[in-house]
Amino acid sequence: MALLEHIGEPADLRGLSHAQLGALADEIRGFLVRHVARTGGHLGPNLGVVELTLALHRCFDSPRDALLWDVGHQAYVHKILTGRTAGFARLRQRGGLSGYPSRAESAHDHIEHSHASMALSYADGMAKARQLAGDGGRHIVAVVGDGALTGGPAWEALNSIAAAPDRPVVIVVNDNGRSYAPTVGGLARHLSALRTHARHERPADLGRRALDEAGAPGRRPHRAVHATRQGIKDALAPRTFFADLGLAYLGPVDGHDLPAVEDALERAKGLGCPVVVHCVTRKGLGYRPAEDDDTDHFHGVGAIDPRTGVPLRTSGLTWSAAFGHELSAAAAESPEVVAITAAMPDSVGLTAFAARYPSRFFDVGIAEQHAVASAAGLAMGGLHPVVAVYGTFLNRAVDQVLMDLALHRLGVTLVIDRAGLTGDDGPSHNGLWDLALLQPVPGLRLAAPRDLPTLREELREALGVADAPTALRFPRGAVAPDIPALRRTGGVDVLRESHGGVLVVAVGVMARTALDAAELCAARGVPTTVVDPRWVTPLPAELLRLAGGHRAVVTVEDGLRSGGVGTAVLQQLADAGITAPVRVLGVRDGFPGHGTRAELLAEAGLTPEAVAQAVVSVAGEAWTAGAADPPPTTRGATPPAR
């Protein structure tokens, strides 16, 4: 840490020689491996942007100049160079450093969410604001990955940026050829062609660098060689899609050749128009386990052995893997089943399906809206598409669910992974909104499996629906142990039964929490019935009959409280004139900070003890309100929350 410990802010980089910067880059890579191996995080992406980030902070004057990071998972080096090395001890931990830019942490940070393909829109907006403020001296720089460039919003922004040659924006394309897996599509092919062209330029680069490293005597020849070479290169450069849009284009540049990146950025600064600087980098560079990993080059890791890269903890059978296995089994019997991912095949459990049914698997890039709308096309073609997507990323495709799937009454199944509180990735990664956003979709049917048997059953039920969109939702992490039902009535699974006590309606994996809470309530003399409605949208009518036989109702869901399943139950009871007191338990804070899922569930009051408190409380209210026979005791009851 000879050099790194002297870097407290970007200005400290200015006096370093390129040789020192090379040594600093090595120190930064060692720092990243040491820390991220312990905390988990986006190791591969950050190892790939060390030199690029050093060059950016040497060529631009952050925070006066705005450095924007698309997705933001690759901003660890930016955080190291802006005085936050100490925070990495608690990266992504409750109260610790966020895994993404955070304005609360630093004035150097701007975009806080982790949703891809949006940085260029901010750049366009900031450039317009700068123009209106007459502050022509401020540079706006957006770093966008090749994956993020496959997202629709990025193209919308490019169109707008290219419309104004007098509004300079520096667009740094961080092209490592991958999202998680290799980036797909025509744009990826175009970038690859540009990279290939650049490879023929490499010998000249080596000569130039040798002159540069020879120090002052070599400097003059270097600049002459470089200027000549650059002129030839520009003259022979292949046409680029960016140039066809009207954007200046510089590159491709070796994103690990810091002097070359600096040259390109300095040229970009001086152009005074929107310009793309195409940097070619390698995800995971400098850490052999990441370099050798061909799944995703350690895109996102949990705690690992820093020597070997081997995970220190394994999670057992995950919901994603279980879903992938079940879908492959169903697809063997149903040739109409096809699967779609938005650049996350392994994360959503589709790797095995893709290998087994390559012609029935589609990776559309980071393009969730297109994923859903193209599913409409596939369904109109007689197929049953399954779109596997994280809940938080499905948010941007709600219009397509409404207008392309529901309006046309198409049999498409959405498999919503990472539904509910996820934790480490902060407020923009929790899957809190799917229940509230999808319940109002006409005709859509949504299930929340509680364990493997219900996942298997509800997936097959969904695949059997050909005239309406269906959806399944499950959380991040390991599949819960099986929870058998005592009986099924009207589609509702009864998991625990009492007569005349409190009815607890548990959504999906909250069934385990509700059953544990029921045990606590029994010990306090409050009888409960726990049910799992399985299909939560539309609500089974059977819930009304069950509620009519109980003195109070409590609903429990791992999703936003407002507009969720509990709200629908409340409305259904009111419409039926059932006046039993109700407690709706869910997540009240839509943007909880990062932490573990367990910490966030506890803060949301979604633990067995908290649920038991709510049940005892509403029981007290029910019996106080004149229910026939008061419970043996409502000890521990807290006054009802208003």
Ligand SMILES: Cc1ncc(C[n+]2csc(CCOP(=O)(O)OP(=O)(O)O)c2C)c(N)n1
């Ligand atoms: C809208 C959206 N969909 C999916 C993701 C999940 N995701 C996080 S990083 C990533 C890949 C990004 O690839 P790229 O932009 O090339 O950056 P790199 O990791 O290669 O540096 C994806 C798909 C996301 N953050 N946002």
Ligand SMILES: CC(=O)[C@@H](O)[C@H](O)COP(=O)(O)O
């Ligand atoms: C940056 C991003 O959007 C993902 O890489 C995110 O970190 C998802 O992590 P999990 O796949 O571990 O839930």
Ligand SMILES: [Mg+2]
């Ligand atoms: Mg990439």
